[in-house]
Amino acid sequence: MATFMDVHDGFVGVSADELAEAHAADLAIEGEEGVHFIKAWLDPEAGKAFCLSEGPTKESVMRIHERTGHPTAEVYEIAVEV
Amino acid sequence: MATFMDVHDGFVGVSADELAEAHAADLAIEGEEGVHFIKAWLDPEAGKAFCLSEGPTKESVMRIHERTGHPTAEVYEIAVEV
Numbered sequence: 001m002a003t004f005m006d007v008h009d010g011f012v013g014v015s016a017d018e019l020a021e022a023h024a025a026d027l028a029i030e031g032e033e034g035v036h037f038i039k040a041w042l043d044p045e046a047g048k049a050f051c052l053s054e055g056p057t058k059e060s061v062m063r064i065h066e067r068t069g070h071p072t073a074e075v076y077e078i079a080v081e082v
Numbered sequence: 083m084a085t086f087m088d089v090h091d092g093f094v095g096v097s098a099d100e101l102a103e104a105h106a107a108d109l110a111i112e113g114e115e116g117v118h119f120i121k122a123w124l125d126p127e128a129g130k131a132f133c134l135s136e137g138p139t140k141e142s143v144m145r146i147h148e149r150t151g152h153p154t155a156e157v158y159e160i161a162v163e164v
Binding site: 003005007014015016019020023039040041042043044045046048050052076077078079080081082 | 085087089096097098101102105121122123124125126127128130132134158159160161162163164
């Protein structure tokens, strides 16, 4: 199990409800890939979102985000945290 | 008080000790700007680091990081989290 931070662009003007909905969609199917999305942060002005997750591989995280309609290629494996 | 996520590039090969040291340097002077660095995550292969903080403004976060030798212009104000 590894930890990942992924980054989304283009989330300009996304509301709290919309972020909650997107996160809930990920949670609903994450188990199929052995992934768990822990937390998401959004800057709706810049359109940047960050998701912290655990899972077996970077690709498993990408597949869940892709299936729920917010794909990103920018997934970082977190080897160190403090 | 607002919440911020900032992003650093070029941290390729940075070790756990080095990240802890950089984080400790931020913590040592953060009070001077009314900032608190909550957490940092690092992907040493991609060289990406993410810091979660609280503070009065984006610029206050930038000033602390700059003074401790790891400046970044990429600071996002987190209006929504889930």
